Amino acid sequence: MHDIYQFVSGPLARLAFTVFVIGSLYRLVQMFVLVYRKEKFIFSFMSWKYSLRSIFHWIIPFAAVNMQQQPIMTLVTFTFHICLLVTPVFLLSHAVLWEERWNIRLWSLPDQLSDIMTLAVIGCCFFFWGRRIKLPEVRYLTFASDYALLGMVAAPFVTGLIAYHQWIDYPFFMILHILSGEILLMAVPFTRLSHMLFWPFTRAYMGSEFGNVRHARDW
Amino acid sequence: MNEPVKKVAEIIPDEGIDAGLARLTEDRIENTILRVLNGETGARLKVYVETCIHCGLCSEGCHYYLSYDKDPRYSPAGKVKQTLWEMIRKKGRVDKAFMRQAVVIAATQCNMCKRCAMYCPFGIDVAYLMSVVRRITHLLGLTPQYIQATAHSHSVNMNQMWIKEDEWPDTLQWQEDEARSEIPHLRIPLEKEGADIMYSVIGPEPKFQAQLIYQAAVIMNVAGVNWTMPATPGWDNSDMAMFTGDNELMGRIKRVHFETAGRLKVKKIVMGECGHAFRSVYDMGNRWLGWKMPPIPVFHAIEFYYDMIREGRIRIAQKYAEPVTFHDPCNVVRGRGLHEKARYVVNAMCDTLIEMHPNREHNYCCCAGGGVINCGPPYKMVRIDGNRIKAEQLFAVKARGARTLIAPCHNCHSGLEDINHYYGLEMNIKFIGDILYQVMKKP
Amino acid sequence: MADTIAWDWQTGEKSIPVGNSNSRFEWVEEPYVSYDGERVASIVNIAEGEFTVCVNGQTWENPFEKIWHLRFTADDRLTALVSDAGEWTLAVDGVSWENRFGYVWNPLFSQDGRSIAVSFQQDRQYGMALNDVPWEETYGNLTDPVLSPDGNHTAASVQVIPTGEVEIRKFQQGTISAAKDGVVWDRPFVNVWRKAMNLNGDLAAEVRLTLYDYTIAVNGSPWEKTFGGVWEPIFHPISGAVIAPVRVKGKWYLAEEGRLLWSTPFDQLWHPVVSPDGKCIVAIVATGFGKWTVAVDGRAWRHVFSDFVTDMTFSSDSRKIAVIVKDKERWSIAVQGTAWNNTFDMIWKPVFSPDGAHVAAKVERGGKYTMALDDRLWRQDCEAAWDPLFSPDGTRLLVKTIEDGTYFRRVIPVGEFG
Ligand code: SF4
Ligand code: SF4
DSSP: OHHHHHHHHHHHHHHHHHHHHHHHHHHHHHHHHHHHOTTTHHHHHHHHHHHHHHHHHHSTTOOHHHHSSSHHHHHHHHHHHHHHHHHHHHHHHHHHHHHHHHHHOOOOOOHHOOOOOOOOHHHHHHHHHHHHOOOHHEEEEOOHHHHHHHHHHHHHHHHHHHHHTSSOOOHHHHHHHHHHHHHHHHHHHGGGGGGGHHHHHHHHHHHIIIIIISOOOOO | OOOOOOOOOHHHOHHHHHEEEEEEEEHHHHHHHIIIIIIOOOHHHHHHHHHHOOOOGGGGHHHHHHHHHTOOGGSHHHHHHIIIIIHHHHOOOHHHHHHHHHHHHHHSSOOOOGGGGGGGGTOHHHHHHHHHHHHHHTTTTTOOOHHHHHHHHHHSSSSOOOOOOHHHHHHHHHHHHHHTTTTOOOOBBBSSSSSEEEEEEEEEEHOHHHHHHHHHHHHHHHHTTOEEEOTTTOOOOOOOOHTTHHHHHHHHHHHHHHHHHHHHOOOOOEEEEEEHHIIIIIIIIHHHHHHHSSOOOOEEEEHHHHHHHHSSSSSSSSEEEESSEEEOHHHHHHOOHHHHHHHHHHHHBSSSSSSSSSGGGGOOOOOOTTTTTGGGGGGGGHHHHHHHHHHHHHHHHHHHHHTTEEOOSSSHHHHHHHHHHHHHHOEEEEEEHHHHHHHOOOO | OOOOOTSOOOOOOEEOOOGGGGTTTSEEEEOOEETTTOEEEEEEEETTTTTEEETTTTTOSSSSSEEEEEEETTTTOOEEEEEEETEEEEETTTOOOOOOBEEEEEEEETTTTTTTTEEEEETTTTEEEEEEEEEEESOOOOEEEEEEEEOOOOEEEOOOOOOOOOOOHHHHHHHHHEEETTOSSSSOOOOOOOOOOOOTTEEEEEEEESSSOEEEEEETOOOOOOSSEEEOOOOOOTTTEEEEEETTTTEEEEEEEEEEEEOOOSSSSEEEEEESSOEEEEEEEEEEEEEEEEEHHHHHHHOOOEEEEEEEETTTTSSOEEEEEEETTEEEEEEEEEEESBBEEOOOOEEOOSSSEEEEEEEEEETTEEEEEEEEEEEOBBSEEOEEEETSSEEEEEEEEEEEEEEEEEEEEEOOOO
């Protein structure tokens, strides 16, 4: 067990971060090369003003019309994304790790709050799952891979919660937690989770096209 | 689980599609799809397809989805699922039945209105994705018969309506004659090099709605602008090749249009009240040819009227009394942001403007645009059923008092007219020019 | 172009009043001026449904029910499309052609002005008439007419197989061909568009073999190779070869007889022109999206222009090229790749002096017209103006304008600019 722990928390962790960083860079470079090679005209429309205008309207809860029309989804999705990104970075036990490994000192979340946020992520995943099952327009678009992605996202949070509270079999769940986190990280550049990387760019493009060329809002 | 009730669209016979399918082999389908996916598209397609998280949030953006009882097959991403996703997943190895469905979806169940792009959190442009599908179906020879025939007309006569070269100046001279009974010295100056404005229209105007040319001539003469119309092909700004995916032909049509304006040495092109034509000269055709912006600036009629009223060149004698509502055409509102100028014009002409909801960029499409109405009679009910939501929107504004519906776009007009009749709305549908001509001060 | 030696290059200024004619007529349409500047003409309305042409104050003998498209030929005859009793024809200096038609339009003039062709429609059948001689064969439709530069031949795309508007399969099997002097090629195509003719009367045209395969056909025979697109062909005046822009994998190249002549790919490439001495070929190109310029033998000028490049012209010694450019919404002229500093609201086709040393053009700013010569402006702002013309020795410029209701013909020393 200890060896496995050593492995997943050591070399595999380094690998996961490397794959995440290099993979993400690779995907972005690949996108830019493709634009340069085949859709160069896109560059001529891009505008900082309209890119930021669009990103701004879509990063603020309820700033876009569709967010107002879907208030619950908006609340859930913002809660989900904030907790998903904030919790792993600022969790106390992770902060300790960051300091130990990389000598980075970060502010950390109070334990109770991180518990709530973790539960929020898990809860949101249930919501998304329910949405995929319940809403015909979402079910129609849902593939097995969408459930898998949801599971992959939920896994590190579920296992982390179990491990942290040491409810059952701490070492096993700790390893599972680390492993699932690493899998998630490595999956980002190569699955639809890459929407995290591309979101600013698709928004910037639409924002620029709507603002710069069409003189219209895109929210 | 709430599987929606809906009548399964029966297979609509279409000579274009069916004869095209008969000629196809699966190898040709595969090669063509791969050629387009690998050769002609780039980062946009790739990122759009890989970024879409299948959330369905775009659904509410689409009037087809809303009108067809929220049937997910009509949601924007649902249409991509039934077309491109599958083509990509199968690496182009799809069968004829699949392609038949794909062309029907892309050509008749999407108006390329881009409303959904405002509902997707990523701004994924499903209209663009549908245009890729149309490109594939064009290359496979699967375009629906009526719109393909229209593209043929463009290819021969450089206009949408098989109008022959003599019929065009002849019609203008006839309208000039008619208008002289109202304004004795009125002219429709043909081929006047160095005029400030070239006025361009779409094929249906000389063919079926010559009174619109009459009205435009009166407006131009009253406003005292230095204008001209070409007597050669290039007068028609419309472009169905843009919607069939025949980009090469689209470019050819637009080249003739802009070079005609260049030959006449005009400073700008003012166009009649048409939306898709505006898209073709402002957004699509010019870019395909390598012009970032139109080489000669193009002004939609809304902008022209706005300028003329603001500058006091057109004055209103008596405002239009019947309460009006205003339909924002996708191609000049989401396509060019003319919604506020349009309201300025409408308020200047009319006593009461009652807004329909949603409006401006969020207005529902007429369901005729994007070439859908040009796919002809076989699909008439697809778009009338597919825009029940529009009828509901209009009934609501009618209940609040609106009697006249202003739509400054030809496609919108025809589409809304069908909705008007079918759903029994009984509204008067008018162009801005109809009302402006009626209420303005004339000498 | 007509021989300018015989013109009056001595009288500094001549004038003809044009403003006061307003009182004699119901209305007066925009004026046209002969190349030599000696005559100014307008279509005028004299009564309801009665038009004539007023030239230097004199009207044509016979009025017509309708007149339009008033133009001078290069040899300074005054032509117009005229109608009487519901029939149309062309009138030259007030005298109608013998032949009358249901409709005539699009008069084409040979370079020397001696030949005039029109498209005609008679009983829903279409053809062309050259110098009052109509084609013997007529067709169901006619588009893209041309007159050969020497004025000896006419040609147009014609419909050879009648087709219903929605008969798409039939259309795609080919219903269109080209007719030269009324005689049709022996095979149809899906489409036949822009054409070129040489002195032997050979005819080349852009054709589409299917909805997707474009090529050039010469006297009815298509090139072996097809392309994703083609633009207008030209005949090389020396070698006789047919040259045309072609599209391969989304880029444009210049091709000769179906083989690539320029290896440089361009985003756009059109209006190819061979220099008068036949030594080089130039074309208007886009080197990228929104980057327009001129390419000489496949090499683009260094400067690119954002909006538009048009009306390219060679000096007669083939050493210089001038072209209209529009950059950031302003019009100007570029000579040999360098744009003038002056920009305008509009500019007309540049004109070279016979020795190629000077370039002049009609320009417009703030609603007034004047002349520009080598980037210098003439002092006078005018209500109307016509293209300038150099004297045969290149020292003087013929300037034709209207100021305060008077037409002026002036001969100005080139030194007076600047
Ligand atoms: S019709 Fe409009 S809203 Fe519907 S999918 Fe097409 S572009 Fe999107
Ligand atoms: S809203 Fe955007 S991401 Fe979601 S399903 Fe529609 S297109 Fe895909």
